Amino acid sequence: MTRSDLVALLSERFGQLAQRDTEFAVKTILDAMSDALARGHRIEIRGFGSFSVNRRPPRKGRNPRSGEQVMIPEKLVPHFKPGKALREAVDAKGTDTAELG
Secondary structure (H helix, E strand, O other): OOHHHHHHHHHHHOOOOOHHHHHHHHHHHHHHHHHHHHOOOOEEEOOOEEEEEEEEOOEEEEOOOOOOEEEEOOEEEEEEEEOHHHHHHHHHHHHHHHHHO
Protein backbone atom coordinates (compact mmCIF):
# COMPACT_ATOMS: atom_id res chain seq x y z
CA MET A 1 0.00 0.00 0.00
CA THR A 2 1.34 3.40 -0.94
CA ARG A 3 0.72 6.72 0.73
CA SER A 4 -1.74 7.73 -2.00
CA ASP A 5 -3.58 4.39 -1.58
CA LEU A 6 -3.92 5.13 2.14
CA VAL A 7 -5.25 8.64 1.44
CA ALA A 8 -7.77 7.25 -1.07
CA LEU A 9 -8.92 4.53 1.35
CA LEU A 10 -9.38 6.98 4.22
CA SER A 11 -11.21 9.58 2.14
CA GLU A 12 -13.49 6.82 0.81
CA ARG A 13 -14.18 5.44 4.29
CA PHE A 14 -14.78 8.89 5.83
CA GLY A 15 -16.94 10.63 3.24
CA GLN A 16 -17.24 13.82 5.29
CA LEU A 17 -13.51 14.47 4.75
CA ALA A 18 -12.29 16.01 1.53
CA GLN A 19 -9.35 14.31 -0.21
CA ARG A 20 -7.15 17.34 0.59
CA ASP A 21 -8.02 17.11 4.30
CA THR A 22 -7.26 13.39 4.36
CA GLU A 23 -3.96 13.97 2.56
CA PHE A 24 -3.04 16.69 5.09
CA ALA A 25 -3.92 14.40 8.04
CA VAL A 26 -1.79 11.52 6.70
CA LYS A 27 1.12 13.89 5.99
CA THR A 28 0.86 15.40 9.48
CA ILE A 29 0.91 11.99 11.17
CA LEU A 30 3.87 10.73 9.14
CA ASP A 31 5.80 13.98 9.68
CA ALA A 32 5.18 13.77 13.45
CA MET A 33 6.43 10.18 13.50
CA SER A 34 9.53 11.10 11.46
CA ASP A 35 10.31 14.04 13.76
CA ALA A 36 9.93 11.88 16.88
CA LEU A 37 12.28 9.22 15.52
CA ALA A 38 14.79 11.88 14.42
CA ARG A 39 14.84 13.14 18.04
CA GLY A 40 15.50 9.57 19.24
CA HIS A 41 12.04 8.95 20.68
CA ARG A 42 10.21 5.64 20.53
CA ILE A 43 6.72 5.38 18.99
CA GLU A 44 4.30 2.72 20.19
CA ILE A 45 0.95 2.08 18.54
CA ARG A 46 -0.93 -0.53 20.58
CA GLY A 47 -2.06 -3.51 18.54
CA PHE A 48 0.13 -2.47 15.59
CA GLY A 49 3.75 -2.22 16.71
CA SER A 50 6.54 0.07 17.77
CA PHE A 51 9.08 2.17 15.94
CA SER A 52 12.48 2.92 17.45
CA VAL A 53 15.96 3.97 16.42
CA ASN A 54 18.74 1.37 16.49
CA ARG A 55 22.46 2.10 16.48
CA ARG A 56 24.42 0.27 13.80
CA PRO A 57 28.07 0.25 14.99
CA PRO A 58 30.98 1.15 12.71
CA ARG A 59 32.41 -1.78 10.78
CA LYS A 60 34.88 -2.72 8.09
CA GLY A 61 33.57 -3.31 4.58
CA ARG A 62 34.98 -3.79 1.12
CA ASN A 63 34.68 -1.70 -2.00
CA PRO A 64 33.13 -4.15 -4.50
CA ARG A 65 35.05 -2.68 -7.48
CA SER A 66 38.55 -2.56 -6.06
CA GLY A 67 38.29 -4.99 -3.15
CA GLU A 68 39.85 -2.27 -1.01
CA GLN A 69 38.91 -2.31 2.69
CA VAL A 70 36.92 0.73 3.86
CA MET A 71 35.53 1.83 7.22
CA ILE A 72 31.75 2.19 7.31
CA PRO A 73 30.78 4.76 9.96
CA GLU A 74 28.21 4.33 12.71
CA LYS A 75 24.58 4.84 11.65
CA LEU A 76 21.27 5.33 13.39
CA VAL A 77 18.55 3.41 11.56
CA PRO A 78 14.77 3.23 12.09
CA HIS A 79 13.46 -0.13 13.29
CA PHE A 80 9.90 -1.50 13.37
CA LYS A 81 8.80 -4.27 15.69
CA PRO A 82 5.29 -5.56 14.95
CA GLY A 83 2.88 -6.03 17.83
CA LYS A 84 1.33 -9.37 18.74
CA ALA A 85 -2.03 -8.54 17.12
CA LEU A 86 -0.37 -7.56 13.82
CA ARG A 87 1.83 -10.67 13.79
CA GLU A 88 -1.18 -12.90 14.41
CA ALA A 89 -3.29 -11.13 11.75
CA VAL A 90 -0.53 -11.47 9.13
CA ASP A 91 0.06 -15.10 10.06
CA ALA A 92 -3.68 -15.87 9.82
CA LYS A 93 -3.89 -14.22 6.38
CA GLY A 94 -0.76 -16.07 5.23
CA THR A 95 -2.25 -19.39 6.34
CA ASP A 96 -5.46 -18.64 4.44
CA THR A 97 -3.64 -17.91 1.17
CA ALA A 98 -1.30 -20.92 1.57
CA GLU A 99 -4.33 -23.23 1.71
CA LEU A 100 -5.63 -21.81 -1.57
CA GLY A 101 -2.40 -22.45 -3.47
